Amino acid sequence: MSVKGNDKKLAAEAATDYVKDGMTVGLGSGSTAEWMLKRLGALVKDGLNIKGIPTSVKTESLARKHGIPLTDFSKTATVDLAIDGADEIDGQLNLLKGGGGSLVREKIIDAAAEKLIIIADQSKMVQQLGSFPLPIEVVPFGWEMTKKQIAAYGAEPKLRKEENRVFVSDNGNYILDCSFGKMVNPESLHDTLKSMAGVVETGLFIGMTDQAMIGQNGKVEMIGDTKKDDWWYWRE
Numbered sequence: 160m161s162v163k164g165n166d167k168k169l170a171a172e173a174a175t176d177y178v179k180d181g182m183t184v185g186l187g188s189g190s191t192a193e194w195m196l197k198r199l200g201a202l203v204k205d206g207l208n209i210k211g212i213p214t215s216v217k218t219e220s221l222a223r224k225h226g227i228p229l230t231d232f233s234k235t236a237t238v239d240l241a242i243d244g245a246d247e248i249d250g251q252l253n254l255l256k257g258g259g260g261s262l263v264r265e266k267i268i269d270a271a272a273e274k275l276i277i278i279a280d281q282s283k284m285v286q287q288l289g290s291f292p293l294p295i296e297v298v299p300f301g302w303e304m305t306k307k308q309i310a311a312y313g314a315e316p317k318l319r320k321e322e323n324r325v326f327v328s329d330n331g332n333y334i335l336d337c338s339f340g341k342m343v344n345p346e347s348l349h350d351t352l353k354s355m356a357g358v359v360e361t362g363l364f365i366g367m368t369d370q371a372m373i374g375q376n377g378k379v380e381m382i383g384d385t386k387k388d389d390w391w392y393w394r395e
């Protein structure tokens with residue numbers, strides 16, 4: 160496994176320490192979250208009693224493969240904890256997400272969670288969000304017009320494709336990957352984009368994260384949740 164892969168794994172496993180018996184857990188998407196699913200599956204096998212709410216169709220199928228019992232919002236009123244990955248994380252723990260196209264379900268579940276823990280390797284930490292193109296989920300009807308509106312706001316939106324076909328999200332929508340460059344005020348950018356007709360959601364997750372577990376060179380740094388006395392530590 161690469162050093163980066165190992166750091167993702169360590170961060171993901173550190174976050175599972177926070178999963179306790181009886182919890183409903185939001186299950187994030189992406190390669191880092193996959194390590195979390197694997198670990199949770201092993202814990203469930205050892206008797207941990209939890210229910211997961213998956214943030215994507217892929218996560219749902221991986222969770223089933225690992226034997227994690229699942230639920231959905233029709234059967235549960237609360238999400239005790241969500242554990243999710245990110246494409247960029249700034250110093251205030253604002254996030255840029257959606258590299259895998261799961262931003263809408265991720266935002267619904269992460270926002271509903273009592274506590275959100277983000278797992279990543281050090282390469283995801285940035286001074287300012289925006290080097291990674293911002294994924295914006297848009298309704299397929301009239302997407303060209305939505306793209307023009309976003310472009311007029313200073314981005315270069317590109318319709319996401321996969322193997323030469325238009326990428327379709329789990330919700331049946333398109334994704335525009337938009338290069339805005341470094342964002343001075345991601346919150347106001349998100350608000351502006353959200354107000355445009357045809358925009359379903361943006362990959363900016365502002366003020367939602369409670370803690371980040373960051374893997375680096377075989378250790379895990381925990382950032383955030385200043386109310387806790389363990390707010391800054393290294394885990395071997």
Ligand SMILES: O=C[C@H](O)[C@H](O)[C@H](O)COP(=O)(O)O
Nearest residue numbers: 189190191257258259260261
């Ligand atoms: O849509 C995908 C999600 O936002 C992922 O959590 C994000 O792209 C990070 O994925 P990874 O852990 O593979 O870098």
